[in-house]
Amino acid sequence: xxxxxxxxxxNIGLFSFLALSAYLLLIAGEMSFGQQAFFGVGAYxxxxxxxxxxxxxxxxxxxxxxxxxxxxxxxxxxxxxxxGLYFAMATLAAAEMARILFEVLHFQHExxxxxxxxxxxxxxxxxxxxxxxxxxxLEYLAIIYGLLFTVLLAFLLVERSxxxxxxxxxxxxxxxxxxxxxxxxxxxLGVAAAAGALAAxxxxxxxxxxxxxxxxNFDIMLGVHSLAYALIGGLGTAFGPLLGVLVDLGLxxxxxxxxxxxxxxxxxxxxxxxxxxxxxxxxxxxxxxIRDRAFKRA
Amino acid sequence: xxxxLLGLLGLAAVPAAAQAIRAxxxxxxxxxxxVYDCVVRxxxxxxxxxxVELSIxxxxxxxxxxxxxxxxxxxxxxxxxxxxxxxDLEMAGEWAVKLRLSGPVRxxxxxxxxxxxxxxxxxVRRSGTSPRK
Numbered sequence: 001x002x003x004x005x006x007x008x009x010x011n012i013g014l015f016s017f018l019a020l021s022a023y024l025l026l027i028a029g030e031m032s033f034g035q036q037a038f039f040g041v042g043a044y045x046x047x048x049x050x051x052x053x054x055x056x057x058x059x060x061x062x063x064x065x066x067x068x069x070x071x072x073x074x075x076x077x078x079x080x081x082x083x084g085l086y087f088a089m090a091t092l093a094a095a096e097m098a099r100i101l102f103e104v105l106h107f108q109h110e111x112x113x114x115x116x117x118x119x120x121x122x123x124x125x126x127x128x129x130x131x132x133x134x135x136x137x138l139e140y141l142a143i144i145y146g147l148l149f150t151v152l153l154a155f156l157l158v159e160r161s162x163x164x165x166x167x168x169x170x171x172x173x174x175x176x177x178x179x180x181x182x183x184x185x186x187x188x189l190g191v192a193a194a195a196g197a198l199a200a201x202x203x204x205x206x207x208x209x210x211x212x213x214x215x216x217n218f219d220i221m222l223g224v225h226s227l228a229y230a231l232i233g234g235l236g237t238a239f240g241p242l243l244g245v246l247v248d249l250g251l252x253x254x255x256x257x258x259x260x261x262x263x264x265x266x267x268x269x270x271x272x273x274x275x276x277x278x279x280x281x282x283x284x285x286x287x288x289x290i291r292d293r294a295f296k297r298a
Numbered sequence: 299x300x301x302x303l304l305g306l307l308g309l310a311a312v313p314a315a316a317q318a319i320r321a322x323x324x325x326x327x328x329x330x331x332x333v334y335d336c337v338v339r340x341x342x343x344x345x346x347x348x349x350v351e352l353s354i355x356x357x358x359x360x361x362x363x364x365x366x367x368x369x370x371x372x373x374x375x376x377x378x379x380x381x382x383x384x385x386d387l388e389m390a391g392e393w394a395v396k397l398r399l400s401g402p403v404r405x406x407x408x409x410x411x412x413x414x415x416x417x418x419x420x421x422v423r424r425s426g427t428s429p430r431k
Contacts, residue, residue, distance in 0.1 A: 004369055011363040014363060128406075206362075210362070214359055216359040217360075221360050252364055
């Protein structure tokens with residue numbers, strides 16, 4: 001596989017973590033414009049741990065996920081009281097606060113004669129754990145997809161469980177779910193923490209793929225894209241967000257002939273889909289139809 | 299997976315620190331919108347670094363995984379340590395130029411440059427200093 005194909009597949013894999021993170025909140029009935037903040041928290045936490053303290057990447061990834069979950073809980077505690085547009089705006093504001101915090105974060109240590117660590121707006125260079133251990137791009141791609149497959153499997157198991165049904169009932173009608181004894185606030189806080197951890201996992205993998213991160217990597221554009229992937233792909237199944245990432249990056253890569261104008265295509269696609277398929281390509285109706293056909297044939 | 303398992307057990311060896319490779323980029327506007335003819339100068343410890351296989355990509359920092367260019371292979375330039383490539387950037391502005399070195403030397407460097415119709419210059423951030431290379 002050539003360098004370009006590996007690069008595109010790596011990006012699809014990394015974006016998928018963020019898209020699944022947005023999807024998890026969407027099926028619980030909340031639209032977050034701030035998942036990029038947890039992606040950033042994961043990237044910075046993992047980067048600091050491996051580049052400055054020499055912590056092995058798997059342990060750094062676990063710590064990054066824990067920090068992503070913790071920050072998501074801290075953001076969720078005040079914001080999950082809000083509903084709809086107000087929650088969306090609050091998550092956007094929280095994400096911008098996180099990005100500005102990254103801009104003032106200076107934490108550098110001298111390692112091998114070079115200053116390594118976050119340096120505010122100058123970014124964070126030297127996240128080279130993966131690179132220095134000789135992990136080839138194709139091997140790293142396999143690691144990313146191995147983790148993505150594990151996450152997807154967990155999603156599919158949860159969706160078929162009582163917890164999955166409860167989650168969708170909260171997303172559809174929180175008042176009705178509460179009247180049936182569901183602790184809606186606690187469930188949503190748990191969902192926010194899981195979504196934060198998932199975004200942070202994507203972030204730590206991204207930081208080690210790129211070897212360099214900076215605050216602007218985690219701005220509103222990334223949040224909009226992650227949400228759009230879930231909405232384009234559909235909210236009927238966890239395969240939806242992955243389909244969304246594939247459709248978008250496939251379109252972006254396939255329309256390079258239009259140069260910078262191809263971004264307009266992405267915006268137009270989201271707008272058209274939101275009008276005609278508000279719950280995405282693989283919405284609940286399509287998923288049920290596919291399942292019915294599959295079971296009838298079986 | 300072997301690397302991950304070793305790392306999880308804390309057994310992964312920490313590589314010895316080697317002298318860092320430095321890179322500089324010099325580009326000229328080709329006359330076609332957003333297309334630049336670039337020369338990358340690679341050096342280690344002040345000595346030009348020749349004989350390297352170099353591939354050059356670029357990302358826009360605000361949309362790193364989606365707004366990027368297809369990596370191009372650079373050809374050896376006129377002087378030792380120089381490598382030439384044509385970059386088609388799609389739009390002007392700041393780009394994070396990614397240099398991937400392979401062959402006898404393996405490394406990855408990210409440089410930040412501002413591209414416009416006058417050419418290219420190191421990107422200046424709000425703190426008022428140029429990024430380190």
